[in-house]
Amino acid sequence: MKLAPADISESLLQLLKRGSTPGKLAFTLALGIAIGSFPIFGVTTIFCALVALAFGLSIPGIQVGNYLATPLQLILLIPFLRLGEWMFHAPHLALSPRELLAHARYAPDQTVRAFLLGQWHAIAAWLAVAPLFVLVLTLLLRPLILKLMSRATAGGERSLSHSPISAKPDCYPAES
Numbered sequence: 001m002k003l004a005p006a007d008i009s010e011s012l013l014q015l016l017k018r019g020s021t022p023g024k025l026a027f028t029l030a031l032g033i034a035i036g037s038f039p040i041f042g043v044t045t046i047f048c049a050l051v052a053l054a055f056g057l058s059i060p061g062i063q064v065g066n067y068l069a070t071p072l073q074l075i076l077l078i079p080f081l082r083l084g085e086w087m088f089h090a091p092h093l094a095l096s097p098r099e100l101l102a103h104a105r106y107a108p109d110q111t112v113r114a115f116l117l118g119q120w121h122a123i124a125a126w127l128a129v130a131p132l133f134v135l136v137l138t139l140l141l142r143p144l145i146l147k148l149m150s151r152a153t154a155g156g157e158r159s160l161s162h163s164p165i166s167a168k169p170d171c172y173p174a175e176s
Contacts, residue, residue: 008064012145013152015061022145023138028057030137032065034130037072039080039122044073077122080129084121087128093118 052062103111
């Protein structure tokens, strides 16, 4: 399934129409992107859903972030591994196919242990980086979401104008 930028924009607008504020949607997307970059493959979709349910966030919103982070997960795997090795003063895990096959052939138990330890190092690095990443990304996404809202409103999208959202920032107290 290929998702175009227009599809993503429409998905975000639909979430806003359902009552999500720009700030909450920015946080939800940022959290989805951060979780989507988790250095263990195959767990991010469930992880995102559980976090969304636990904190009352939009499951579709967090999954959009998770989907957008798919390339990041692959790109950041080795940097997270190396950062974790640095954090724990651990030796580098050999990643070349030739070295991996040699280690696996002559010491399979040590190879498995080295990979498990490498995964823990990568997870520790992700845990150290993710909170700051979520904060910065939330601050960057919020103005973009507000801009998306104003474009949709200015573009005469009828259904958006009848929704409960407004372009007013959600960080201000409600008017009495």
